[in-house]
Amino acid sequence: MSGPRILIVDDEPVVIKSAERVLKSEGYDVEGAAGGREAILKLEKGGYDLVFTDLKMPEVDGLTLIKWIRKSSTVIGIVIITGYPSQDTIKDALELGIIDYVPKPFTPSVLLDVTARAVEWTQGRKPREEKAHEEFPPAMAAELDRVIEHYRKIPGSLIPVLQRAQEIVGYLPPVVQKRISKGLNIPEAEIHGVVSFYSFFTMKPRGDHNIRVCLGTACYVKGIEGVVSKIRDTLKIDIGETTEDRKFSLEGVRCLGACGLAPVMVIDQETFGAMSPRKALEIISRYDSTVVAAAAAEPGADLAEKES
Numbered sequence: 001m002s003g004p005r006i007l008i009v010d011d012e013p014v015v016i017k018s019a020e021r022v023l024k025s026e027g028y029d030v031e032g033a034a035g036g037r038e039a040i041l042k043l044e045k046g047g048y049d050l051v052f053t054d055l056k057m058p059e060v061d062g063l064t065l066i067k068w069i070r071k072s073s074t075v076i077g078i079v080i081i082t083g084y085p086s087q088d089t090i091k092d093a094l095e096l097g098i099i100d101y102v103p104k105p106f107t108p109s110v111l112l113d114v115t116a117r118a119v120e121w122t123q124g125r126k127p128r129e130e131k132a133h134e135e136f137p138p139a140m141a142a143e144l145d146r147v148i149e150h151y152r153k154i155p156g157s158l159i160p161v162l163q164r165a166q167e168i169v170g171y172l173p174p175v176v177q178k179r180i181s182k183g184l185n186i187p188e189a190e191i192h193g194v195v196s197f198y199s200f201f202t203m204k205p206r207g208d209h210n211i212r213v214c215l216g217t218a219c220y221v222k223g224i225e226g227v228v229s230k231i232r233d234t235l236k237i238d239i240g241e242t243t244e245d246r247k248f249s250l251e252g253v254r255c256l257g258a259c260g261l262a263p264v265m266v267i268d269q270e271t272f273g274a275m276s277p278r279k280a281l282e283i284i285s286r287y288d289s290t291v292v293a294a295a296a297a298e299p300g301a302d303l304a305e306k307e308s
């Protein structure tokens, strides 16, 4: 198989099994390792592009495994799968160049979303991709350079620089991350990790209105999947995509901190709770009335549910 080869490392067999089931259903080449030691034995044989690892494991824990991987390879992408990571642990892992993290328990959508980004990252590490990123409007580049220059000597300025860069360019594609990496002398992998970790950063251009759907556990249990599939079918975009007319982007996030209102959707800065598929479409149509027509045209659109 020519696709990316993924190793899932976790001491809980059920985590490996469910990740394998989800990823294999999408055609990924996946294997499991029951701990850090077994993972190292497998990785020594080579051939893996991505490693998803738990942090707390007996004998060889996740951070030790990540350090080992980073010593032997800079192109293997690493994602952590963990229950309740502390900010310190995340910081340590980011410094070691992880791409992202998947919270436990994870939903299939979150796992697939993170995997797609991680695969993109591993492909971006291959030299053949280098020249594809060199289209960057000179005016934006100059403005970005001014921002980098302003923050260059200020410690801990990566996040403000990324925020300003996103305001200037609209999103944070690899070419922007690379420029910031050079300007601030911070490894690209670390920048990529930060951009992937915080949901307010995006690597893809956004539409006029950004729809964020919460894929966290509380929202998942209360039915956000139905809301997502309704939006997907109506706007004809998947999570992480923007409509062709650039009016809407759809983004999946892990918890919007409003679990009591689950399931939750946010459009731009406005939060909407207790979402149902129909309510979501009604709200989206306030931003673009043509969505109403699209929703109404769907057979049985009004019969799909009863509001409580």
Ligand code: FES
Pocket: 214, 215, 216, 217, 218, 219, 220, 254, 255, 256, 257, 258, 259, 260, 262, 263, 264
């Ligand atoms: S899980 Fe959706 S807001 Fe917390």
